[in-house]
Amino acid sequence: MAPLLQVNGIKTYYGNICALKGVTFEVNAGEIVCLIGSNGAGKTTTLKSITGLLHPQEGSIFFNNEEITLLDAHRIVEKGISMVPEGRHVFSKLTTLENLEMGAFTRKDRTAIQQDIENVFQLFPRLKERAKQSAGTLSGGEQQMLAIARALMAKPKLLLLDEPSMGLAPILLESIFDNIKEINAQGTTVLLVEQNTKLALAIADRGYVLQTGLVSLSGMSKELRESEMVQKTYLGVA
Amino acid sequence: MQKIIEQLINGLTVGSFYALIALGYTMVYGVLSMINFAHGDIFMVGAYFGCFTITQLSKSGFAESNPALAIIYTFAAGALGAALTGVTVERLAYRPLRKASRLSTLISAIGTSIFLEEFVRLVPKFGSMISSIHFGEQYIFPASWRSAIVKVTQTFGGAMVKAYPGILGTEGIKLGGVSISYSRILIMAVAIVFMVLLYLLVRFTKLGKAMRAVSEDKETASLMGINVNRIISSTFFIGSALAGIAGVMMGIFYLQIRTTMGFTPGIKAFTAAVVGGIGNIPGAMLGGYLLGLAEVISVQFLPAVYKDIVAFAILIVMLIVKPTGILGGSGGKNKL
Ligand SMILES: Nc1ncnc2c1ncn2[C@@H]1O[C@H](COP(=O)(O)OP(=O)(O)O)[C@@H](O)[C@H]1O
Ligand SMILES: [Mg+2]
Numbered sequence: 158m159a160p161l162l163q164v165n166g167i168k169t170y171y172g173n174i175c176a177l178k179g180v181t182f183e184v185n186a187g188e189i190v191c192l193i194g195s196n197g198a199g200k201t202t203t204l205k206s207i208t209g210l211l212h213p214q215e216g217s218i219f220f221n222n223e224e225i226t227l228l229d230a231h232r233i234v235e236k237g238i239s240m241v242p243e244g245r246h247v248f249s250k251l252t253t254l255e256n257l258e259m260g261a262f263t264r265k266d267r268t269a270i271q272q273d274i275e276n277v278f279q280l281f282p283r284l285k286e287r288a289k290q291s292a293g294t295l296s297g298g299e300q301q302m303l304a305i306a307r308a309l310m311a312k313p314k315l316l317l318l319d320e321p322s323m324g325l326a327p328i329l330l331e332s333i334f335d336n337i338k339e340i341n342a343q344g345t346t347v348l349l350v351e352q353n354t355k356l357a358l359a360i361a362d363r364g365y366v367l368q369t370g371l372v373s374l375s376g377m378s379k380e381l382r383e384s385e386m387v388q389k390t391y392l393g394v395a
Numbered sequence: 396m397q398k399i400i401e402q403l404i405n406g407l408t409v410g411s412f413y414a415l416i417a418l419g420y421t422m423v424y425g426v427l428s429m430i431n432f433a434h435g436d437i438f439m440v441g442a443y444f445g446c447f448t449i450t451q452l453s454k455s456g457f458a459e460s461n462p463a464l465a466i467i468y469t470f471a472a473g474a475l476g477a478a479l480t481g482v483t484v485e486r487l488a489y490r491p492l493r494k495a496s497r498l499s500t501l502i503s504a505i506g507t508s509i510f511l512e513e514f515v516r517l518v519p520k521f522g523s524m525i526s527s528i529h530f531g532e533q534y535i536f537p538a539s540w541r542s543a544i545v546k547v548t549q550t551f552g553g554a555m556v557k558a559y560p561g562i563l564g565t566e567g568i569k570l571g572g573v574s575i576s577y578s579r580i581l582i583m584a585v586a587i588v589f590m591v592l593l594y595l596l597v598r599f600t601k602l603g604k605a606m607r608a609v610s611e612d613k614e615t616a617s618l619m620g621i622n623v624n625r626i627i628s629s630t631f632f633i634g635s636a637l638a639g640i641a642g643v644m645m646g647i648f649y650l651q652i653r654t655t656m657g658f659t660p661g662i663k664a665f666t667a668a669v670v671g672g673i674g675n676i677p678g679a680m681l682g683g684y685l686l687g688l689a690e691v692i693s694v695q696f697l698p699a700v701y702k703d704i705v706a707f708a709i710l711i712v713m714l715i716v717k718p719t720g721i722l723g724g725s726g727g728k729n730k731l
Contacts, residue, residue: 210614234620246615248608259608262601263620311620 159222161186161346162207162238162315167216167226169199169206176202178370179216184315189337189347191357191378193391194367200350201243203367204317207348208240209233221314235263239313243320243350245304249293253284256292256303260310270310277306280336298329305336315346322353334360354391358382366391400573402691408579408648410687411586415641416664417671417679418593419481419634425610425674426630429489429497432504434638435661436511437481441639442652443515444476445469446559447551449646453560466562470585473643474636480511481635482628490624512654515552522548556653559646582644589637590680596633597676606630610674659703666710672723681721 160183169177177199184190192200205211207218209230218226225233239260248256257277261270278285281302287295292303301321308316318337322330330353338360341347351357358364358378366374366387374386381387416438423431431437449469452458458465488507492500526541528534534541567576597603608616609626617623645660646652667686671678686706693705713720 208618210617229622230614230617231620231622234618240618242615242618246612248611248615250611251604251607255604255607258601259604259616259619259621262605307619 158186159219160184161221162348163219164203164207165217165219167203167206167213167218169202169211169213171202176370177206177213180367180370180372181216182365182372182375184346184348186314186346187341187344188363189341189349189361191349191351191361191364192367193351193354193357193364193381193387195352195390197369198367199370200367201319202370204240204319204348204350207233207317208238231263234311234313237312237314238317239308239311239315240317241301241304241308241319241321243323245297245300247292247295247300247303247307250291252289252291253295253303254288256307257284257310260307263311273310273312277309280309280339281306297324298326298333301325301329301333302336305333305340309340309345313345315348316340317348317350319350320352321349322351322356330356354387397572402695403688404573404575404579404583406688406691407684408582408687409690410684411582412641412645412660412683413664413667413686414590414680414683415586415637415644416660417667417683418590418676419638420665420668421671421674421676421679422606422630422634424668425676426606426627427489427493429500430504430665430673431484431489431634432501432661433484433488433507433511434481434634435657435664436508437477437484437635437657438638438642438645438661439652439654439657440480440511440515440642441473441477441635442642442646442656443552443557444639445473445643446557446646446652448472449560449562450550458560458562462562466581469562470640470643473639475639477639477642478632478636481631481638484511485628485631490627508657512657516554516654518552519545519549552654554654556651559650559652561650562647578647582648585640585644589640593633593637593676602626602629663703663706666706666713668720669710669718670713670720672720675720675722678720678722 162184164180164182166179166181167177168175168179180199180203192203194200202211206213209225209228209232212227217224220236220238223236225236248259251259257274261273264270283299284302284306287299292300295303305321321333321337325333334356337347337349349357349361358381361378363377364375364381365372366381374381374384416434419434420431423429449458449465452465452468484507488503489500492503522544526536526544536544563577563581565576567574567579597606605616605621605626606629608619608621609623613623645656663686664683667682668679669682670685671680671682686709689709690702690705694702
């Protein structure tokens with residue numbers, strides 16, 4: 158079976174700056190795949206290229222056997238890809254509930270949307286207490302939950318997460334990563350971008366290491382954990 | 396006392412114009428962070444569409460037999476004409492410059508403003524040019540079409556001041572010694588109705604929520620599957636329609652319109668939007684009425700010719716003292 162997401166040698170630029178120099182990887186249906194790499198490696202650029210916020214100048218991206226390389230961002234959401242952007246980017250002036258409704262923007266099935274709002278409230282009970290509050294008044298952890306919940310409201314086949322651990326208190330970290338595992342167990346494929354390599358490799362099936370715009374290493378999480386290069390560079394093992 | 400109430404009503408009437416026009420400035424600023432300096436001319440175009448409609452309806456006798464319907468059609472034509480103009484302006488003059496510098500967009504807006512004024516002024520010329528296109532002896536339009544084109548374009552635009560057929564006359568009601576003309580009542584009522592509708596739309600509908608999302612963060616909005624360009628078009632449509640409604644009101648109230656009529660109300664409504672907090676919808680409404688009232692109050696103490704100075708003095712003081720406006724909140728970031 159063809160992979161759910163296939164990224165073939167994409168090169169993405171910011172003006173003249175080449176941020177991705179030919180990135181290739183794939184995500185199979187049902188997996189959790191992580192993309193690790195240090196600051197500036199091109200992880201966010203990769204996700205933005207997939208979601209259509211940026212368009213690669215070379216290479217191609219296939220989702221569900223369909224080429225999406227040059228589609229606009231709002232069309233790619235309709236295909237079944239949702240992203241939790243780096244830094245959460247909740248709509249701070251909208252309420253929690255309105256944020257969730259925006260997540261379901263592409264859907265028309267009102268009763269099912271109501272049901273899914275209940276479902277994400279079950280996943281993140283804290284959000285239910287904050288339903289009528291504007292999102293800007295939520296704590297960092299709650300905003301991260303909201304960003305994930307909002308992305309789920311589109312009922313994506315593939316969920317992209319850009320550094321969900323960033324700025325979270327250690328006690329929250331584990332629960333957010335448990336949430337991600339649960340979301341995956343319920344049938345959503347996950348592509349996870351992380352600088353917290355240890356946590357990422359703990360929940361991912363496979364991983365890719367990105368270095369200055371290129372994939373330098375890939376393998377099952379176990380293999381990556383045991384790789385000397387990963388241990389030295391990303392896990393801080395001397 | 397009676398006089399004060401009459402002046403108050405006067406201020407609220409003028410304030411209704413300013414508030415409706417100010418909403419367009421503020422909504423466009425909300426989604427694009429730009430001042431649409433052609434907005435006053437979109438207001439003018441709305442007045443002309445309304446004028447054309449009511450003139451035709453009066454000529455045919457329809458306005459006399461169905462005055463209520465005639466008024467509704469006139470407002471609808473003004474709103475729709477202005478709305479389509481606004482959407483076209485955004486598409487052709489602003490969207491291609493979305494990623495360019497602010498200065499480019501500003502210059503484009505000023506150019507658009509001049510273009511619209513001149514276009515409406517020259518419409519009859521275009522009409523006679525189109526109607527006289529011919530190859531050799533043969534006109535491409537039949538004679539009946541040719542005279543219709545000339546007539547329609549002459550009724551629509553032109554360099555001369557156009558008279559707005561008076562639909563409501565000067566009559567009115569008397570409430571305890573205070574007389575209020577029907578046209579004032581109509582203007583205030585229509586303004587309130589549309590402001591309430593706008594508020595409900597922005598607060599509670601899917602489109603309104605998407606507008607607020609786009610105003611806060613376009614990139615993230617597009618990640619929700621929101622077609623950002625379509626939302627921006629809708630914003631121009633609604634803001635321009637409100638200006639068109641104000642244009643029709645102005646015609647009904649002052650009984651004449653001209654191609655340059657957009658300038659002063661445009662700048663004053665801009666002032667109102669800044670006073671209320673640019674980007675903030677209730678702020679634009681509040682600012683409009685405050686400015687209307689400030690003007691009539693000033694007339695009590697200063698010669699009437701100073702009226703315009705008052706508005707701009709308020710603008711300058713506001714920009715110095717509280718540039719984010721009364722309801723603007725912090726850093727001018729409070730949008731829609
Ligand atoms: N808006 C931008 N303009 C110019 N260069 C950028 C921009 N965003 C990112 N870059 C550059 O692209 C490279 C990859 O950045 P990014 O994808 O954000 O890295 P990561 O998410 O892995 O930290 C970096 O060198 C960064 O400086
Ligand atoms: Mg990043």
